[in-house]
Amino acid sequence: MGYSLQLTLPELILSGASLILLMITAFAGDRSGRLVTWLAVLAFVVAGFVIPGVTDVGATAFDGLFIADSFAAFSKILIYVSAAAAMLGAMGWFGRDRDYRAEYPVLILLSAIGMGMMVSAGDLLTLYVGLELQSLAAYVLASFQRRDNRSAEAGLKYFVLGALASGILLYGVSLLYGFTGTTLFAGIAQGLSEGVSTGELFGIVFVLAGIAFKVSAVPFHMWTPDVYEGAPTPVTAFFASAPKVAAMAMLARVCVEAMGPATFEWRQIVIFMALASTILGGVAAIGQANIKRLLAYSSINNVGFALIGLAAGTQAGIASVLFYMAVYVVMTLGSFFVVMKMRDEAGQPVETIASLSGLSRTRPGLALAMALFMFSLAGIPPLLGFWPKFFVFEAAVQADLTWLAAVGIATSVIGAYYYIKIVKIMYFDDPAPAYERSGFGVESALILLSALFVSPLGYFLIGPLSQVSQNAAGALF
Amino acid sequence: MNSLGFPILSLMLAVPFVAGLACLFSSANGARWIALLATFANLALGIFLWDAYQIGGPQWQFVERAEIFGPFAWALGIDGIALMLILLSVFLMPVCIAASWTAIDRRVPEYMASFLLMETLMVGVFVAQDLYLFYLFFEAGLIPMYLIIGIWGGANRIYASYKFFLYTLLGSVLMLIAMLWMVNVAGTADIPTLMAYDFPPDAQTWLFLAFFASFAVKMPMWPVHTWLPDAHVQAPTAGSVILAGVLLKMGGYGFIRFSLPMFPEASAQLFWLVMGLSLVAIVYTSLVALVQQDMKKLIAYSSVAHMAFVTIGLFAFNRQGLEGALIVMLSHGLVSGALFLCVGVIYDRLHTREIDRYGGLATNMPGYAILFMLFTMASVGLPGTSGFVGEFLSLVGAYEANSFVAAIATTGIILGAAYMLYLYWRVVYGVQRNADAAAMPDLNRREMAILAPIAAVVLWMGVYPESFLAPMSNDVGLLLARIERAAPSSDSQLARTAAPATPADAEHGSAH
Numbered sequence: 001m002g003y004s005l006q007l008t009l010p011e012l013i014l015s016g017a018s019l020i021l022l023m024i025t026a027f028a029g030d031r032s033g034r035l036v037t038w039l040a041v042l043a044f045v046v047a048g049f050v051i052p053g054v055t056d057v058g059a060t061a062f063d064g065l066f067i068a069d070s071f072a073a074f075s076k077i078l079i080y081v082s083a084a085a086a087m088l089g090a091m092g093w094f095g096r097d098r099d100y101r102a103e104y105p106v107l108i109l110l111s112a113i114g115m116g117m118m119v120s121a122g123d124l125l126t127l128y129v130g131l132e133l134q135s136l137a138a139y140v141l142a143s144f145q146r147r148d149n150r151s152a153e154a155g156l157k158y159f160v161l162g163a164l165a166s167g168i169l170l171y172g173v174s175l176l177y178g179f180t181g182t183t184l185f186a187g188i189a190q191g192l193s194e195g196v197s198t199g200e201l202f203g204i205v206f207v208l209a210g211i212a213f214k215v216s217a218v219p220f221h222m223w224t225p226d227v228y229e230g231a232p233t234p235v236t237a238f239f240a241s242a243p244k245v246a247a248m249a250m251l252a253r254v255c256v257e258a259m260g261p262a263t264f265e266w267r268q269i270v271i272f273m274a275l276a277s278t279i280l281g282g283v284a285a286i287g288q289a290n291i292k293r294l295l296a297y298s299s300i301n302n303v304g305f306a307l308i309g310l311a312a313g314t315q316a317g318i319a320s321v322l323f324y325m326a327v328y329v330v331m332t333l334g335s336f337f338v339v340m341k342m343r344d345e346a347g348q349p350v351e352t353i354a355s356l357s358g359l360s361r362t363r364p365g366l367a368l369a370m371a372l373f374m375f376s377l378a379g380i381p382p383l384l385g386f387w388p389k390f391f392v393f394e395a396a397v398q399a400d401l402t403w404l405a406a407v408g409i410a411t412s413v414i415g416a417y418y419y420i421k422i423v424k425i426m427y428f429d430d431p432a433p434a435y436e437r438s439g440f441g442v443e444s445a446l447i448l449l450s451a452l453f454v455s456p457l458g459y460f461l462i463g464p465l466s467q468v469s470q471n472a473a474g475a476l477f
Numbered sequence: 478m479n480s481l482g483f484p485i486l487s488l489m490l491a492v493p494f495v496a497g498l499a500c501l502f503s504s505a506n507g508a509r510w511i512a513l514l515a516t517f518a519n520l521a522l523g524i525f526l527w528d529a530y531q532i533g534g535p536q537w538q539f540v541e542r543a544e545i546f547g548p549f550a551w552a553l554g555i556d557g558i559a560l561m562l563i564l565l566s567v568f569l570m571p572v573c574i575a576a577s578w579t580a581i582d583r584r585v586p587e588y589m590a591s592f593l594l595m596e597t598l599m600v601g602v603f604v605a606q607d608l609y610l611f612y613l614f615f616e617a618g619l620i621p622m623y624l625i626i627g628i629w630g631g632a633n634r635i636y637a638s639y640k641f642f643l644y645t646l647l648g649s650v651l652m653l654i655a656m657l658w659m660v661n662v663a664g665t666a667d668i669p670t671l672m673a674y675d676f677p678p679d680a681q682t683w684l685f686l687a688f689f690a691s692f693a694v695k696m697p698m699w700p701v702h703t704w705l706p707d708a709h710v711q712a713p714t715a716g717s718v719i720l721a722g723v724l725l726k727m728g729g730y731g732f733i734r735f736s737l738p739m740f741p742e743a744s745a746q747l748f749w750l751v752m753g754l755s756l757v758a759i760v761y762t763s764l765v766a767l768v769q770q771d772m773k774k775l776i777a778y779s780s781v782a783h784m785a786f787v788t789i790g791l792f793a794f795n796r797q798g799l800e801g802a803l804i805v806m807l808s809h810g811l812v813s814g815a816l817f818l819c820v821g822v823i824y825d826r827l828h829t830r831e832i833d834r835y836g837g838l839a840t841n842m843p844g845y846a847i848l849f850m851l852f853t854m855a856s857v858g859l860p861g862t863s864g865f866v867g868e869f870l871s872l873v874g875a876y877e878a879n880s881f882v883a884a885i886a887t888t889g890i891i892l893g894a895a896y897m898l899y900l901y902w903r904v905v906y907g908v909q910r911n912a913d914a915a916a917m918p919d920l921n922r923r924e925m926a927i928l929a930p931i932a933a934v935v936l937w938m939g940v941y942p943e944s945f946l947a948p949m950s951n952d953v954g955l956l957l958a959r960i961e962r963a964a965p966s967s968d969s970q971l972a973r974t975a976a977p978a979t980p981a982d983a984e985h986g987s988a989h
Contacts (some may be wrong), residue, residue: 360587361584375620380616380617380619380620380646381612381613381616381617382613382617386613386616390609390653390657393653393654393657394657394661397654397657397658397661398661402654402658405654405657406651406654406687409650409651409653409654410647410650410651412650413643413646413647413650416642416643416646417639417643420623420639420642423623423624424627424635424638424639427624427627427628428627428628428634428635428638459545462545462546462549463545463546463547466546466547
């Protein structure tokens with residue numbers, strides 16, 4: 001038991017921190033917002049530093065319910081970093097209207113605990129509990145601006161559709177449990193290795209459908225544009241980063257550890273979702289007029305590419321998925337931080353793409369950063385965004401899925417169209433009214449950091465990052 | 478490390494890159510001078526490189542290698558072919574900067590930075606010895622060129638920039654998949670090793686087609702050439718020069734460096750695909766050029782026709798064809814660049830490219846008329862100019878490969894003469910119909926300084942091509958040795974193939 005608790009130390013630290021911070025907010029009220037935020041960041045840092053100490057290849061806690069391996073460690077560090085970044089960016093954004101509430105960092109902490117459980121789950125029930133903890137906090141975050149109708153609508157929509165997806169997932173879990181007699185991943189893999197029965201196949205399909213909702217892969221993506229548009233921008237930034245990583249890592253673990261013997265079966269589903277996501281994410285984004293909706297479709301598009309790595313089903317494939325998510329998170333957070341800077345003269349947030357017009361002349365630095373993110377998301381070398389796509393396609397080619405790589409990369413050209421459209425609007429068009437000037441705060445620092453990361457300077461990180469992701473992926477095989 | 482004791486190729490990449498960053502932080506005039514100095518510095522380095530290059534020495538010289546991660550390495554090195562193309566790039570860059578000295582008057586620092594970045598990437602394409610590094614440079618060129626066309630281009634620039642970007646991107650992504658497959662099979666991304674690696678012939682066909690998709694768009698070959706006239710017409714003058722002068726050469730360079738040596742069997746198998754497309758291009762685009770009203774569009778279509786001579790020469794599978802193709806590439810780089818500059822000169826004065834708005838310029842711009850005449854003749858392929866050497870050699874090569882191909886391709890020379898002389902006649906000769914065109918002053922000193930060096934090199938290459946052929950002949954020989962085993966059978970070498978030869982055949986054969 002002691003050993004099990006030791007393995008869950010990061011979650012324990014975050015849980016303790018969230019309870020303490022909740023007390024602080026309850027007694028000190030909203031003026032403690034900034035303090036609580038920085039303390040929450042501190043909690044993430046501490047939890048992040050604890051992770052390498054508790055990582056033990058193949059170590060499981062609570063009789064296999066919870067796994068603390070290097071795969072979980074990689075994902076958790078990525079989750080903590082992106083959650084902390086999204087939290088810091090929010091401070092300045094909400095603070096403008098004095099509506100920053102101290103619960104915000106606490107909710108993100110709780111959500112991060114759930115995400116940690118998701119990526120560490122060794123059992124379908126642990127997985128479900130983690131998923132629900134993450135989701136419940138996320139529903140509240142989506143409707144965080146209570147007085148804003150769109151925010152409330154986003155929260156409600158997310159809740160209803162999320163509940164539906166949870167139901168589908170649970171149904172799949174119950175089918176798998178019924179036909180294999182266990183909810184442990186190892187046990188399910190054993191059950192499937194003797195041939196996949198129809199019932200098990202249904203279970204696999206339903207579980208995948210439920211998780212696909214969380215990664216917002218087509219055809220379970222409908223909620224994404226609406227929720228991303230309606231939720232406050234910092235919350236959208238959070239949704240597009242950490243939970244995506246968690247859900248994708250969880251999907252990878254379920255596919256490999258629980259459904260490994262049924263690779264042939266789930267690969268078809270994943271391939272369909274991958275291609276559908278890259279195509280729909282590319283085509284549907286073209287007509288968008290709202291930058292947050294556009295980035296929502298961009299995230300659907302990116303998830304499609306990551307799924308191509310998963311479809312390979314090999315260690316290199318899983319490593320490429322992790323690498324993809326790491327770079328994706330930085331590019332996406334960077335773009336959302338730029339969106340947070342978009343405020344008109346009166347200080348009101350603007351979200352129309354048209355308002356970016358001529359940004360290169362009114363705010364050259366901001367425009368350059370956004371152009372870097374856009375070219376990087378489009379996967380144009382020499383920007384770093386090229387390399388995750390490269391590794392994903394490399395894995396697909398090595399797994400004899402050359403046709404999938406060829407089709408996938410051809411669809412990336414569709415996506416390139418709307419990314420360069422943003423660049424066109426910022427650089428070629430006549431200036432729209434300038435945005436409100438703001439000092440160099442935390443947001444600007446985060447934009448600068450992300451921009452440096454996606455610039456060719458990020459190449460220095462490719463070596464170590466791919467090494468670590470290889471190790472992490474190795475833990476699943 | 479190389480024989481010089483310092484990494485000259487990395488230096489040639491670093492100079493324009495650093496200068497480009499510096500431009501972003503300086504004033505308009507400062508940016509102009511930084512760009513000019515940096516491009517001259519790179520030209521000096523290029524001349525030094527030419528001087529230090531040992532003809533007949535090792536195939537790959539000035540080699541540098543640093544592992545970065547996995548199969549990806551910072552591997553640089555050049556052979557004679559790359560050397561000549563690098564010289565072309567560094568020679569045209571100062572010209573471009575000087576040509577945009579006054580023509581570009583808004584957002585100058587960004588413009589100069591884009592051009593310098595472009596130079597880094599162009600040189601990078603020719604020096605890369607790692608497959609992925611090559612791809613990186615090859616593809617990254619899209620970004621600055623997209624910005625150059627889109628920001629400083631003409632009225633319809635947005636459409637042209639999209640078309641340029643998406644066409645070339647779609648072409649090259651398939652090449653990336655082929656590269657991944659090749660590295661997976663061969664276990665290395667080292668280009669010299671891959672050039673000697675024998676891929677299975679049935680896979681070669683697919684790989685060839687994937688590379689072909691990229692290079693054919695870049696080249697550009699009919700029917701994927703339609704981005705070029707749009708991009709040329711909308712790009713600023715210097716942008717057109719770089720596009721025609723160097724970017725199009727990347728396609729030809731790709732065929733020489735990848736398609737032929739890596740997939741010789743597939744190249745032979747798809748001989749008629751390449752030849753067919755090239756022949757259509759020569760005849761069709763020449764006819765299209767004949768009816769153009771826009772000067773830049775006319776030269777753009779003529780580029781497509783000239784590039785078809787390159788592909789015909791390359792896929793002739795013999796020395797004359799290959800050397801001819803290489804000289805056409807160099808010559809076209811200079812001549813079409815110069816022609817775009819000539820158009821730019823009068824465009825700067827009258828702000829229109831419509832041919833009918835000019836006429837009789839020989840009267841008021843005699844200096845301009847002489848230089849324009851020289852470049853027109855070089856484009857037509859008059860003996861004594863660079864155009865003749867290249868086209869003659871590639872037609873000889875084509876004849877050796879297939880007489881039918883040579884017969885059709887030769888009509889391109891006649892059509893070429895027709896559209897170029899027709900253009901020259903309408904612009905420079907005749908009566909002065911338009912008062913404003915008749916009032917234009919002759920070339921000023923800056924314009925003279927831009928055009929005169931190109932004219933000198935065009936004549937040099939026409940009179941003594943050996944200076945340019947010598948560094949490449951060794952590499953052409955190595956390439957030939959590699960591809961000869963797959964050479965498609967020819968219909969014009971009866972004496973060699975028909976054995977025993979009848980007296981009549983032998984006589985016929987010796988007549989060649």
